Amino acid sequence: MKILIVDDSSDSRRLLRYIAEQHGHRVVEAKNGLEALTLAKFSRPDLIISDTLMPVMDGFQLLRNLEKEVQFRMIPFIFYSATYSEEKDVHLGLSLGAAGYIVKPKDPVNIWQEVESILEKYRSGQISSERLADEEEEHLERYCEIVAIKLEEKVRQLEESQKERERAEAALRESEAKFITIFKAVPASLGISVLADGRLVEVNESFLKIAGYERHEVIGRTALELGLWANPADRDMVVRTLQQQGGIRDLELTFKGKSGARFVGLMSAELIEFGGEKYMLAMVQDITERKLLEQEVETLNASLIARAAEQEEANRELETYGYTVAHDLRKPLTVISGYCQAVIEICGNQLGNECVGYLQEVYNGTLRMNQLIEALLNFSQLGRREPVREMVDISAIAWEIAAELKKSEPERRVVFHIAPGVVVNGDSSLLRVVIDNLFGNAWKFTALREEGIIEFGLVHIQGRGVLFVRDNGPGFGMADAERIFIPFERLQETAGIGGGGGVGIGLATVQRIIKRHGGKVWAEGELGKGAAFYFTLEP
Numbered sequence: 001m002k003i004l005i006v007d008d009s010s011d012s013r014r015l016l017r018y019i020a021e022q023h024g025h026r027v028v029e030a031k032n033g034l035e036a037l038t039l040a041k042f043s044r045p046d047l048i049i050s051d052t053l054m055p056v057m058d059g060f061q062l063l064r065n066l067e068k069e070v071q072f073r074m075i076p077f078i079f080y081s082a083t084y085s086e087e088k089d090v091h092l093g094l095s096l097g098a099a100g101y102i103v104k105p106k107d108p109v110n111i112w113q114e115v116e117s118i119l120e121k122y123r124s125g126q127i128s129s130e131r132l133a134d135e136e137e138e139h140l141e142r143y144c145e146i147v148a149i150k151l152e153e154k155v156r157q158l159e160e161s162q163k164e165r166e167r168a169e170a171a172l173r174e175s176e177a178k179f180i181t182i183f184k185a186v187p188a189s190l191g192i193s194v195l196a197d198g199r200l201v202e203v204n205e206s207f208l209k210i211a212g213y214e215r216h217e218v219i220g221r222t223a224l225e226l227g228l229w230a231n232p233a234d235r236d237m238v239v240r241t242l243q244q245q246g247g248i249r250d251l252e253l254t255f256k257g258k259s260g261a262r263f264v265g266l267m268s269a270e271l272i273e274f275g276g277e278k279y280m281l282a283m284v285q286d287i288t289e290r291k292l293l294e295q296e297v298e299t300l301n302a303s304l305i306a307r308a309a310e311q312e313e314a315n316r317e318l319e320t321y322g323y324t325v326a327h328d329l330r331k332p333l334t335v336i337s338g339y340c341q342a343v344i345e346i347c348g349n350q351l352g353n354e355c356v357g358y359l360q361e362v363y364n365g366t367l368r369m370n371q372l373i374e375a376l377l378n379f380s381q382l383g384r385r386e387p388v389r390e391m392v393d394i395s396a397i398a399w400e401i402a403a404e405l406k407k408s409e410p411e412r413r414v415v416f417h418i419a420p421g422v423v424v425n426g427d428s429s430l431l432r433v434v435i436d437n438l439f440g441n442a443w444k445f446t447a448l449r450e451e452g453i454i455e456f457g458l459v460h461i462q463g464r465g466v467l468f469v470r471d472n473g474p475g476f477g478m479a480d481a482e483r484i485f486i487p488f489e490r491l492q493e494t495a496g497i498g499g500g501g502g503v504g505i506g507l508a509t510v511q512r513i514i515k516r517h518g519g520k521v522w523a524e525g526e527l528g529k530g531a532a533f534y535f536t537l538e539p
Contacts, residue, residue, distance in 0.1 A: 001025045004045035006036040006062065007080075008054045012104075014272070016049060016080070018281075019112050022186055033057030037065055040072060047119070052081040052093070063096045076122050078102060078115060109185075174274045188285045195239060195271065195278040198222035210265075210286055212258035230254040230262055242271045242280060255284065263288040337366040387427035387516055394467070395422040397432050398439070398456045405443045414446060419457035422467070426537050430513045437506040438469040438533050445473030445531070470532040475525040484523055485511045510535070 005016045008031050017027045028043055030036035034057040036050065048066075052059040059079055066072040079093045082104030090101045100118030102111065189207040193200045200218050208215060211228060218226065229235050234253050241248055248269040255265050265284040272279050340363035348356055395418055402416040424431070439454060446452030455470040476484065487508040507523075510533075514521040518538025525531035 001046045002043070003027050004030065004036060004039060004043075004048045006030045006033065006048065006050035006054070006059065008032055008051065012051065012080075014270075015108065016111070018270075019108050023112060033059060033062030033065070036062055040066065040075075044071070045075060047115075048075060048077045049080050049115070050077065052079055060092060060096060063093070063098060067097045073097070076100075076119055078118055080104065080111075170275050186283070188283050189265070191282050191284075192272075193223065193280050193282070195242070195280050198224060198235065201279070207284075210257065210263070210284070211255075226258075228255055228257075230256045238267070238269060239280070242269060246271050252287075264291045333366045333370055337363050337370075340366070387430055389425055389427060392424055392426050392428045392431055393422070394424050394426075394431055394435065395420050395456070397428075398435050401432070401436050401439050402454070405439060412447070412452065413450065414443065414452035414454060417453070417455040417457070422456075422458050424467070424537050425539060426517050430516070434510050434513050434535070435469070437510050441506060441533075442469060442471035442473065442531075446471050449473065464536060466534050466536055468532055468534045470530065472530040475527050475530045476523075477527055478525065481523045481525065485521070507533075 003020050003025050005013050005020070005027055006029075007013045007016070013029050017029065020027050028039055028045065030039050032054045033050070036048070037057070039045075040048070050059040050062060057065075059081065063077050066075070066077065076099040077097065079090075079098055079101045081101075093101050099122040100114070102114050102118075106114065186204060187206055189210045190204040191200055191207050192202040199220060199222055201220075203215070203218055208218065211218070211226070213226065223229055223235065224232055231254065238248060238251070238253075241251075248267060251267045251269075253265055253267050254262055256262050264287050266287050267282060267284050269280055269282040272281050340359050343351075344356055344359050344363075351359075398418045399416075402418065406412075406414065435456070439456075442454040443452070446454065449472060453472045455468070457468055457470075459466050459468060485507045487505045511521050514535045514537070519536040521533065521535035523531060523533050
């Protein structure tokens with residue numbers, strides 16, 4: 001819950017802030033009603049706690065101005081004041097729309113209990129504001145003027161009795177700053193020490209539990225005497241920071257308990273003042289277990305990085321090995337294919353047609369083997385290459401590949417339908433491989449059609465652009481929709497179509513490229529009615 005605290009006394013604001021934050025709430029502060037009105041407009045609070053007597057604009061005027069704005073009428077407003085505590089003052093506050101009126105001074109615990117009680121009644125409808133009727137508006141304005149005069153007189157009186165007021169405020173701060181009950185309720189370690197010499201004047205149970213001391217062993221002694229600072233120089237640094245900045249938030253330090261065991265604590269501290277003497281109010285949360293977990297995470301991350309580096313090195317070695325194997329395999333293939341051609345050319349007339357046919361099959365086999373080696377090398381490299389992204393006219397690429405296919409078999413009747421102007425963000429050369437493989441498949445599997453139809457286009461599915469390649473080939477059953485992306489996997493119903501060309505890793509290559517682009521690819525088909533391949537690219 002966000003709470004707006006309005007008070008011209010910095011000590012009162014600090015006390016209310018501390019109480020609210022200890023109960024898990026966020027706080028914004030204003031020194032007068034006008035400042036609070038501005039803050040409320042730009043940082044809408046869930047609750048406003050305001051003093052009555054303040055310079056520039058008092059609490060009554062602030063509430064009246066808030067009530068004029070519809071957006072602020074549902075925000076609970078609680079007065080917290082020692083100046084206007086008479087029955088007519090309380091009645092005025094409630095009639096203006098306040099949810100409650102708390103009279104200073106109060107014990108810190110009682111303050112928050114009363115706030116929660118007022119809020120509970122307000123939310124349950126037990127409190128109904130006694131707002132003045134519209135016809136009393138003029139009377140209210142006059143009354144506010146009288147109140148303003150009274151406030152100004154009171155300010156002058158307070159200025160005249162400055163010393164008496166300071167003594168009263170000092171006594172109030174000293175009585176309110178004990179926080180004994182609050183200390184017991186807070187699970188974190190809390191301690192109040194004299195800033196000058198470090199003597200501890202108050203600690204809570206959590207402090208004693210974490211440090212391992214009894215209360216009588218701690219009060220009146222310094223943290224240095226008790227050996228609580230693992231590094232004594234840390235206290236000097238903390239004191240300097242407090243004197244310069246007035247507060248510390250989430251400072252990670254190492255402390256030491258009575259047993260000598262060290263623990264890591266997250267320290268927050270405030271500089272406070274009682275009776276003219278400065279004190280340090282410190283809160284320490286034991287985060288030793290959290291630090292151990294963080295170290296474990298760092299160790300695991302380092303291990304993962306090392307394993308990734310090992311994997312990278314293994315991939316490089318595998319790639320080198322692949323090139324070596326490919327080179328070693330190609331040499332005997334070259335010899336075999338060369339001798340096959342030589343035998344056919346030199347001895348072809350002496351051999352029967354059947355023998356020549358066998359030799360031709362051997363020769364063709366060496367060519368297919370060479371293609372397979374090249375394809376496998378290219379396929380392995382795709383897993384390592386990062387796409388170089390740019391804006392790519394993929395429609396233009398599709399037209400170029402279509403023209404190449406038509407030129408390769410000009411006698412075939414194949415119609416291409418390519419959507420114009422499809423531009424995507426991706427790697428131009430890799431996307432060419434995708435379209436080349438998908439169009440090549442479609443070209444191959446429409447070979448038995450009197451007229452083949454191959455389409456490329458863009459559709460929108462659930463608000464996202466999806467590219468597709470569709471053909472009127474033999475299709476496939478949806479039970480095989482995932483199998484077709486497995487390397488060297490061939491469907492029985494399409495075996496032998498298109499001359500059995502290809503090495504069996506075209507669709508696996510497409511899938512790998514699309515994944516490298518952060519997208520996905522899938523296939524849809526029906527036996528006898530063609531196939532469609534859909535893919536997306538990460539923007």
